[in-house]
Amino acid sequence: MTDKEQNAQFPGLISPGDTVAIAAPASPFDKHMLMQGISVLENMGFIVHVPEEIFNRTGYLAGSDFERAKLLNTLFADPDIKAIFCARGGYGVMRILSLLDFDVIRDNPKIFAGFSDITVLLNAFYRKCGLVTFHTPLVTTLPASTENTKKRFFEAFTADIWENIVPESPVIIRSGHAGGPLVGGNLSLLCHTTGTPYAPDFKGAILFLEDRGEALYRIDRKLMHLKLAGCFDDIAGLAVGSFRDCGDISEIHNLISDLVRDEKIPILCGFAIGHEDENITVPVGAMVTLDTERNAIIVSKQVAYSKQRGV
Numbered sequence: 001m002t003d004k005e006q007n008a009q010f011p012g013l014i015s016p017g018d019t020v021a022i023a024a025p026a027s028p029f030d031k032h033m034l035m036q037g038i039s040v041l042e043n044m045g046f047i048v049h050v051p052e053e054i055f056n057r058t059g060y061l062a063g064s065d066f067e068r069a070k071l072l073n074t075l076f077a078d079p080d081i082k083a084i085f086c087a088r089g090g091y092g093v094m095r096i097l098s099l100l101d102f103d104v105i106r107d108n109p110k111i112f113a114g115f116s117d118i119t120v121l122l123n124a125f126y127r128k129c130g131l132v133t134f135h136t137p138l139v140t141t142l143p144a145s146t147e148n149t150k151k152r153f154f155e156a157f158t159a160d161i162w163e164n165i166v167p168e169s170p171v172i173i174r175s176g177h178a179g180g181p182l183v184g185g186n187l188s189l190l191c192h193t194t195g196t197p198y199a200p201d202f203k204g205a206i207l208f209l210e211d212r213g214e215a216l217y218r219i220d221r222k223l224m225h226l227k228l229a230g231c232f233d234d235i236a237g238l239a240v241g242s243f244r245d246c247g248d249i250s251e252i253h254n255l256i257s258d259l260v261r262d263e264k265i266p267i268l269c270g271f272a273i274g275h276e277d278e279n280i281t282v283p284v285g286a287m288v289t290l291d292t293e294r295n296a297i298i299v300s301k302q303v304a305y306s307k308q309r310g311v
Contacts, residue, residue, distance in 0.1 A: 008181060008285045010132045011109045011151045012082070014157050016045020018084040021075050022139055024054035024062035026117040027090025029140050033054075034087055039138035040084070044154050045186030051075070054087055061092040061168045068092070069099035072121075076101075076108045083157060087270035089116025093189075097198050100179045102128045111157055114138050116212075116275065116288040119185030120193055123200040126285035128182065135185055135208075135273065136281040146278045156281040162299035165280055168268030170295040171240075173257045176266035179300075180236040182284060184208040194229045203234040206290045206297070210274030216251055219243070223259050224236035232259075239297055266292050287289065 014020070020041060022034070038048050053071045056063030063071075075084050097120065106129035112121065113134040122133040136153055137145045146154070155163065166280040183200035184190065184207045211219065226232060238260060243252050253269050260267065268290060272278040287300035 005074045008132055009109055009130050014082045018082040019047045019080055020085060021049040021081045022054055022087050023075060023084050024066045024087040025072055025096060026092045027060060027088055028057055028062045029088035033140040036143040037042050040081045040142045063237055065099060069096040073104055073307050076105045083111035086114030086118045089118050089138060090119060093120040094264045095115045105129050107184055116186055119189040120283045122185055123183055124198040127200055132283050132285040134281055134286055137279050144277055149279050152281050161230055164191035165282055165297040166295055169270050172271040172292045173267035175292045176287060178236040178266055180204045180206045180290045182206045182288045184285055187211040187222050191225045199250045202231045204236050206237045206288050208239040208241055208273060212244045214246050219252060220255055227259055232263055239271055240269035241271045241277045241289055244275040268288050268292050
């Protein structure tokens with residue numbers, strides 16, 4: 001077992017009847033969409049705690065930096081809260097990183113889930129605390145998610161067997177298979193955290209990428225930023241998710257192929273991970289295998305089966 005396998009810690013499973021909380025560590029949200037998302041969680045059987053603080057507003061943020069960080073620290077410290085689901089992404093998560101109590105988070109491992117701007121926290125909690133986190137729909141995007149997305153979301157937190165993550169229309173840029181901890185998420189946010197102590201450790205990792213609303217030249221710039229920073233030098237594999245409203249996806253795949261042509265690693269595209277209604281839950285920090293023969297990200301059974309309730 002590698003050091004990263006030893007350090008990765010799945011939070012305990014949850015069950016219908018458990019209390020989950022909503023956090024808003026980034027931008028304000030549409031209250032109607034939030035209530036619809038809460039209904040989805042309640043229909044799954046969870047008791048949903050909605051802190052009053054999530055309705056705070058400070059400009060384009062859901063409260064001041066101190067308020068947003070304090071709420072996360074409080075929710076992690078609360079033993080009655082079994083999972084924390086983020087209301088929305090947007091902007092602002094990077095502003096609270098230095099205000100988070102990583103000791104509290106490390107000592108109180110629990111499910112933490114979201115995506116987009118929440119990418120920053122997903123990778124930071126794994127990097128700083130060894131906590132496996134979850135790249136999932138947000139509470140406000142759950143209502144419009146596909147039924148398969150909702151099913152995979154629920155099973156990720158309640159079942160001890162992890163179904164393979166398989167793209168519907170796989171595109172293989174380079175064949176092969178490799179194992180490592182799964183890190184990544186939103187390309188823009190990965191760029192912004194590169195060079196900080198909150199960036200993921202790319203060495204030996206299976207990196208996954210997604211983004212939304214970026215022109216091809218901007219995606220080129222962001223990928224080149226990661227390349228020049230050495231982020232691609234020692235990754236074990238690359239999984240490419242959706243790039244919504246970013247133009248022709250084949251051009252993005254060609255761009256990726258060109259920029260990482262010197263890396264002898266498996267590269268598989270087409271995963272339903274990102275800003276689409278189909279947005280499959282993936283565990284950040286879990287040991288996985290990227291296998292182009294099976295066209296899948298396979299979560300390590302050794303890690304998945306360790307998700308015993310209360311661990």
